[in-house]
Amino acid sequence: MMSPLTIFLIAAVLGVLLIQIYRLKRSRKEYESQVKAWKLRLELDLKQARDERNRLLDALGDAFLIVDGDANIRFANAAAQNLFRGRVLTGRPVSEAFLDPRLADALIQCLETGEPVQSRVVLPQQTSPLGDLETRGTNAWIIDAAQLSDTPNGNPNTRVVIRDVTSEYQLDQIRKDFVANASHELRTPLAIINGYLENLLDDGMIDEPEMARRFLSVMKKHTERISRIVEDMLVISRLESGEASAIKIEPFKLRSCIKDVLERLESVIQNQKASVSVLLNDDAITLYGDRFYWTQVLFNLVENALKQNPYKDLKIEIGSEETGSCFRIWVSDNGVGIPSADLPHIFRRFYRVEKHHSQMEIKGTGLGLSIVKRAIEAHEGTITVTSTPGRETKFLMTIPKNQA
Ligand code: ADP
Numbered sequence: 001m002m003s004p005l006t007i008f009l010i011a012a013v014l015g016v017l018l019i020q021i022y023r024l025k026r027s028r029k030e031y032e033s034q035v036k037a038w039k040l041r042l043e044l045d046l047k048q049a050r051d052e053r054n055r056l057l058d059a060l061g062d063a064f065l066i067v068d069g070d071a072n073i074r075f076a077n078a079a080a081q082n083l084f085r086g087r088v089l090t091g092r093p094v095s096e097a098f099l100d101p102r103l104a105d106a107l108i109q110c111l112e113t114g115e116p117v118q119s120r121v122v123l124p125q126q127t128s129p130l131g132d133l134e135t136r137g138t139n140a141w142i143i144d145a146a147q148l149s150d151t152p153n154g155n156p157n158t159r160v161v162i163r164d165v166t167s168e169y170q171l172d173q174i175r176k177d178f179v180a181n182a183s184h185e186l187r188t189p190l191a192i193i194n195g196y197l198e199n200l201l202d203d204g205m206i207d208e209p210e211m212a213r214r215f216l217s218v219m220k221k222h223t224e225r226i227s228r229i230v231e232d233m234l235v236i237s238r239l240e241s242g243e244a245s246a247i248k249i250e251p252f253k254l255r256s257c258i259k260d261v262l263e264r265l266e267s268v269i270q271n272q273k274a275s276v277s278v279l280l281n282d283d284a285i286t287l288y289g290d291r292f293y294w295t296q297v298l299f300n301l302v303e304n305a306l307k308q309n310p311y312k313d314l315k316i317e318i319g320s321e322e323t324g325s326c327f328r329i330w331v332s333d334n335g336v337g338i339p340s341a342d343l344p345h346i347f348r349r350f351y352r353v354e355k356h357h358s359q360m361e362i363k364g365t366g367l368g369l370s371i372v373k374r375a376i377e378a379h380e381g382t383i384t385v386t387s388t389p390g391r392e393t394k395f396l397m398t399i400p401k402n403q404a
Pocket residue numbers: 300304305308333335336337338346351352353354356357363364365366367368369370393
């Protein structure tokens with residue numbers, strides 16, 4: 001038989017034990033809920049950090065991708081999503097995501113060798129990463145790929161930047177073409193002058209005054225051509241310099257500008273028996289712009305009409321009208337016109353219509369319309385051309401009123 005004291009002691013020990021168990025259970029619960037809260041907090045922090053990183057990467061203008069060691073895309077920023085519009089990128093192999101293998105090549109090379117790669121890829125329109133949305137013709141991209149050194153699991157990720165360098169590429173091409181064309185245009189008259197000089201000096205023609213005079217006059221004609229090309233190139237380069245000082249904005253009367261142009265061309269107009277009519281909606285129309293360039297624009301357009309139609313009963317019209325916010329100014333003629341195949345190229349530097357200059361001696365520099373276009377654009381305007389051969393060839397310039 002247990003004494004009441006023993007029973008009391010056992011009950012007391014059991015009670016203490018139960019209290020301890022209860023306490024332990026409570027602290028475990030507390031601990032578990034704390035761990036849960038920490039975990040939640042950590043996940044939240046991680047998510048915030050990830051969102052912050054994505055926001056920063058999305059703010060990049062260039063497409064940015066992270067690719068894992070198995071060449072699968074792990075991350076693509078907003079610019080990358082835009083670039084590969086309509087295609088899912090994350091989780092896909094690089095070779096599937098990139099339409100043209102040339103785009104993927106540089107990246108694959110970096111994945112295989114671990115060495116950073118930077119390469120420029122020039123693509124035809126149909127294989128642009130922009131797909132159907134590419135409208136710029138040949139397009140160019142820089143692929144810049146490098147392995148990230150801090151990938152935790154030893155399977156290094158690679159960061160890839162895809163930069164659109166199409167406009168730089170096109171500008172570069174234009175510059176190259178310009179230098180090539182300019183050299184070509186200058187070479188012909190220089191070679192002719194050189195030939196005549198050799199005749200004069202080496203072949204003794206200098207002692208035959210009649211012949212020498214003839215040679216010198218041919219040389220003079222070609223020297224004039226060289227200086228016209230150089231002058232035109234200088235005008236273009238000034239207009240393309242983008243300097244505000246290239247254009248002086250002042251009010252001037254369109255009518256007086258037209259008068260100057262017609263005076264300068266008077267003898268040609270008379271010789272060709274061409275008729276020029278001036279139809280201004282408002283005789284006192286005042287433009288705000290650079291009178292020097294406007295004179296050159298109208299001169300080039302009227303001179304072209306005369307030059308291309310030397311044997312015809314030519315009618316030229318210079319006109320203006322006002323729409324809500326714009327002035328429209330045009331020069332039109334009823335001459336041979338411009339074949340529709342040539343129309344898209346007519347404002348390019350040194351472009352001449354083949355058909356025209358096979359018929360007659362080359363008279364222009366092929367720079368006249370480039371100057372016209374650049375001068376109009378420098379006045380924030382646009383120029384278009386339409387042509388129905390034999391009926392109407394019309395150069396129409398639209399100038400905003402706040403500028404013009
Ligand atoms: P160019 O110095 O040879 O005249 P432009 O740039 O002024 O160079 O003109 C380019 C070409 O556009 C000309 O060579 C000519 O073939 C064509 N062209 C320009 N204006 C006319 C026009 N009014 N009628 C027919 N052809 C034109």
